[in-house]
Amino acid sequence: MYLTQGLQRALQQTPERIVTICGERRRTFGEFGERVARLAAALQGLGMQAGDRVSMLAMNSDRYVEYMYGTWWGGGVLNPVNIRWAVAEIVYSLDDCDTRLLLVDDHFLPLVEGIRSTARHAPVFIYAGDGQAPQGMLDYETLLAEATPVADAGRGGQDLACIMYTGGTTGFPKGVMQTHLNLWSACVQRMAEINQGRDQRDLHVMPLFHIAGLARLVCSIMVGSTQVILPAFDPAQVLRTLEQEQVTDTVLVPTMILGLLAHPDFSRRDLSRFKRLTYGASPSVGAMIEQVVAKLPHLQLAHSYGLTEACPIVSTNPPQNHSPEARKNGLAGSVGRSGLGVLVKIVDEQGDEVPRGTVGEVIVRGPNIMQGYWNKPEETARALRDGWLHTGDGGYMDAQGYLFIVDRLKDMIVSGGENVYSAEVENVVARHPAVAMCAVIGIPHPQWGEAVHAVVVCNPGVKSSEDEIRAHCREYIASYKCPKTVEFRDALPLTGAGKVLKRDLREPFWVNNR
Template identity: 55%
Template sequence: MYLTQGLHRAVQQFPQRAVTVEDGRRRDYRTQMDRCARLAGALAGAGLVPGDRVAILALNGAVHWDYFPGLWWGGLVANPVNTRWSLKEMAYSLSDSGARVLLVDDAFLERIPELRRLCPGLQQVIHVGAAPTPAELTAYEPWLAAAEAVPDRRVGGDQLAVILYTGGTTGFPKGVMLSHSNLWSSAVGRLAETEVPSPFVTLMAVPLFHTAGLAKLVTQLIVGGTAVVEAGFRVDTVLADMAAERVTDVILVPSMIQMLIDHPTFADHDLSALEALTYGASPISQALLERAMAALPGARFMQSYGMTEASPVITVNPWWNHRGEALRNGRVRSAGRAGWGLEVRVVDPQGKELPPGTVGEVIARGDNVMLGYWNQPEQTAEVLRDGWLHTGDGGYMDEEGYLYIVDRLKDMIVSGGENVFCAEVENRLARHPAVASCAVIGVPHDQWGESVHAVVVLRPDSEVSEAALCDFCREELAGYKCPRSVEYRDSLPLSGAGKVLKNVLREPHWRGRDRRVS
């Protein structure tokens, strides 16, 4: 189980097949394998050894197909930086992971001087863009061309492959450690669940710093498919590329699906080649799902439920539950059943499995479950107990093992597919001089599923506007974490133990809905 295996297989069987298509530029598998071998050689020449971390701060691009398999070729560990983060969050992930080398594209060049100041452990920054390379950086293409192509180390199994940083309840992101085996087993399990389109031409529109995007890249390499790479989700460009390249496979979050089918030129594009559409990261409304299936009648819709810590899939709701009787009996609203190679249970606070129909915490185990959190043994022990991953999601199972998610036990919001830990936002808000106390909750949002809502108690004789509070948060937090709405109160509802009763704050916003997540 080494993640470069797909490259070797593809070069042996179809070396001229395109591995990536980016802005009309195609790169074949034979060329790609040589670039990966050279990247591993260049990094070894820079003094890196197996196990060292290399980061990338870049929008989706063909360079990621150098970066991920190229690092694995040399036994190195990837640390893709969330491009939506604030400078402080980026610097934390780089310093915490101990990244020695950073690849950066044109979009983030202006951040490099401050990142180098905040991250003294960065020994080299490589510029991978088309703009002129600043004198203090290394230009990627000449550096790569001059490197020696080295043999594949074929590192795999339980060796660390990637550290993906996700939001933290303590105010700092946590580094999720995923091994070669974690990513491989999750990908192969998904492939076993459904029919693989042939040809496999996937649209890569979800960001590659997220587990969903990375999982799709791993899957594509395993099957030897082609990725049509999108730097961002511009609907007009996505529609044009899907039609021109005859895309057969795509993974989208619900907000992307809505933007796609609502675009005024949607009907002008021939998307008849699309065979498989996987949605996830946040639940989808029944109305949007039915509209999407009507708009794309030739596509098999499938839902995946999971989390970064599971590489990412835990359950799968296959395409045959998106039509016929399953639409009428509500099974389409389930998160599906345990994926191949996994066990999933619903348990009480003591870890005892609950009978069907009883709400408890969803737990899972399998080869896809993470190694743990980087340098966070206590948080690892809290989440990984007795071999089981405790998701923090509340749900129940029916008699046939279908899982229904009804609430979030951990204090987290999912907005547009991004995880937002309430404590992280609350910690920032509480530092504003006008704020006496605050609580952050998720409220329903038609496009993003949930949006961040702050309930604020001001200090006596203090005033601060909603816009000012949001700007204050944006100084240190990614934009998607900042409150979209603010509610001012004289006090917060508290339990007898002095804990904020968030269920009381959430109730008016979610009244009349059958579950407390959107």
Template identity: 60%
Template sequence: MSMTLALRRSIQTTPEQTATVFHGRRQSFCRFGDRVARLASALRTQGMGSGDRVGMLGVNSDRWLEVMMGVWWGGGVLNPVNTRWSGPEIVYSLDDSDTGILLVDDHFLHQVEGIRTTARRPPLLIHVGEQAVPEGMLSLEALMAASAPMDDAHRAGSDLACILYTGGTTGFPKGVMHSHGTLWAIGIQRLAQTPMPGGSVALHVAPLFHMGGMGRALVQFIAGETHVLLSSFDAREVMQTIERERVSDLLLVPTMLQALITHPEFDCFDLSSLRRMVYGTSPIAEAVLERALDLLPHVAFTHSYGLTELGSATTNPPHNHGAQGRASGLSRSAGRANAGLAVKVVNGDGVELPRGEVGELVVAGPNLMLGYWNKPQETAQALRGGWLYTGDGAHMDGDGYVFIVDRLKDMIVSGGENVYSAEVENVIARHPGVMSCAVIGVPHPQWGEAVHAVVVRKPGAALEAPDLHAHCKAFIAGYKCPKSIEFREALPLSAAGKVLKRELRAPHWAGQSRQVG
């Protein structure tokens, strides 16, 4: 169970098949494999040892996939850096994981100086891109040209493969540890739930630093099929690419899907090659799904529910998106447990609840994370008795279909991005004019949910919403900053002194469905 095993198979069996396509640049599996082996060798000469962490800060590209496979080929551990993070957040993840080498593409060279000057142990910086190599950085292409291909290090099974940082309820991101074995299980399970015949061409527009995007890439490598990549999502460019490259498989978050089907030129492109569409990672409006199903009747739609900690947990297959499934309500389900997994809904004591009762969804199987990097308490809280406690409220029907109804954690999913209220609250509370605050998710027609802050000013403070927006942007990514702010004289508190967030949410969610992706 090694992620490089899949690549070795393709090099052996289909060396001339197209492996990657990126803005007109095409390469075969033979060429891709040679570059991966040279990249791995180059990283080893620069000090990467077995199990050492290597970061990649860049947009989707063929080079991103080369770095991913190259780190694994050389025996390292990949730290895929969230490109939407602020400088301090990036540095936190590098410091926390002790990342010694960081590869940076052209889009994020502006972050280099801040990383160099504020990281606890400044990483070795390697440039990945077409621009001139900045001062103080090494050229990946030059390093690869000077390196002979190395043999696969054969890291596999329980060997650590990557650390994916996700938000933390403590206010700090948590590094989710996945081994080669858990990633292999994630890929195989996705492939089992969404089978692909030969000749699959997958378009990657979901960011590869997310489990959703990375997981889709793993599937394509295991299947030995073609990857087409776009550096960012643009609805028109997506449709152009589907038409030009005859794309068959696509993973989109609901906001992307909505942008696609509402684009004024939707009818101007030939999308007949598209065969399979997977959506998930955030709430989807029923109206958006209904319109997508009507506009793309030849496409098999699948809903995948999952977490960074385990990949996909449940799948709602295409047949539940037909007329019968839509009429019965099964199209709104998160589906049933994936192959090789077990799911159940439990109460606060971990006891399974009768079908139809709402509790916490827990999952067991070979794809569960190893734990959170350097966070034993959080790991023990999430992994109990072989089960991962998702923090999502759900109920299950008599046929095993899971319906997610709400989040037990104070997590907000906005446009496919996870935002933890505690993290935002900690930043707001740093402002000298804030006495107390609470952050909640409120419905948003485009993003599913938006970050909303309720703030109590300190007596005499002349604090307004623009002041807080500017303050937040200095510490956290833009998508985490409140989109709306209201000021109150006091927050509603329980007898124990805890903020009653349900009372803050109630007027915003009245009459709304709380389905989450």
């Protein structure tokens, strides 16, 4: 079980099939395989050895796919960089797992000097853009042209494939360690639930530094299909691409879907070839489902629930559970049942399974579950107990094994498909000299699903402002994590043990949104 196997198979069976479409560039599996083998050689020539980490800071592109497979082909490990991070967050992820090679495209050239000057070990920078390589950077295309293709290193199974950094509940990102077996298993699980084949055309607009986008692409390459790649989500461009490239499949978050449905170009595009849409990452999607069914009645809908630590799928709610009957009886509100090879339980605080219909913590085990968190043995021990991943999500299971998520026990905020951990934001807000106490919660937002909201108690005799707190946060964390709104109070509601009652803070905002 190695992640380059799908490419090897396609090179043997369908070398002339188009594998990537990115703007005007179209590459066959044969061309793609040649470039992957050359990139692997170039990375090895720059010092990459088996198990070494390689990063990329870039928008989606065909070169991003080459980075993924070239690193694996050469025996390396991916460390994709979140494109919305500030320089300090990027440097932390590079330093934490000793990443010495970093590919950067045109969009992120302004960040290079900041990374170079603050990283513990400045990485070798490789320019993966469309212009001329800036001074101090190696040129991607030149490296490929001068390299001699190497054989596949053949790493697989329990060998590390990726380190995917997520928001950290302790204020620092955590590197989720995923093996070839983890990702391979997750792909097979998905294919067992949702039919995939060579003839489909997948549109990739979810960012490839996210596990949802990365795993979906790996799954599609595994079956030998064609990948249509857009740099980022733009409703008009997505609608145009769906029609022009005759896309059959894609995965989107609800905010993206609603943006497509509301766009003036929607009714002008022929979407008859668009067959399957997978969605996820939203607290509530009932109204969205009804809109999709009304406007695209031929479309097959599927919902996936998961997390980075599960690579990412835990359960899938297939198209048949989006029928009129399923929408009436509430089954469409489920996140489905556990996938092939995956076990799910709902447990209480002692780890004992609770009766069906009772809310508890969702725990998961299976071959898709991560190895642990890089360099964080204590956090790994808390998350992985007796072979089970403790997700921190609250939910219940019905008599047929359907899973319903009711809360996020870790206080994670999902804003526009991005995960924001409240503790990370709170740690930054608390650094402001005016702040005595603070709590960060998610509140309803019509476009993003949830928005980050900070409740602040200032030090006695000291005042601050919303603009001041937000400007302070922008110095330390990505803009999507920064509070969109700030509320000042004299005190926070506390439990007897002195913990903030975030439930009481959230309740007024959500009471009319359930």
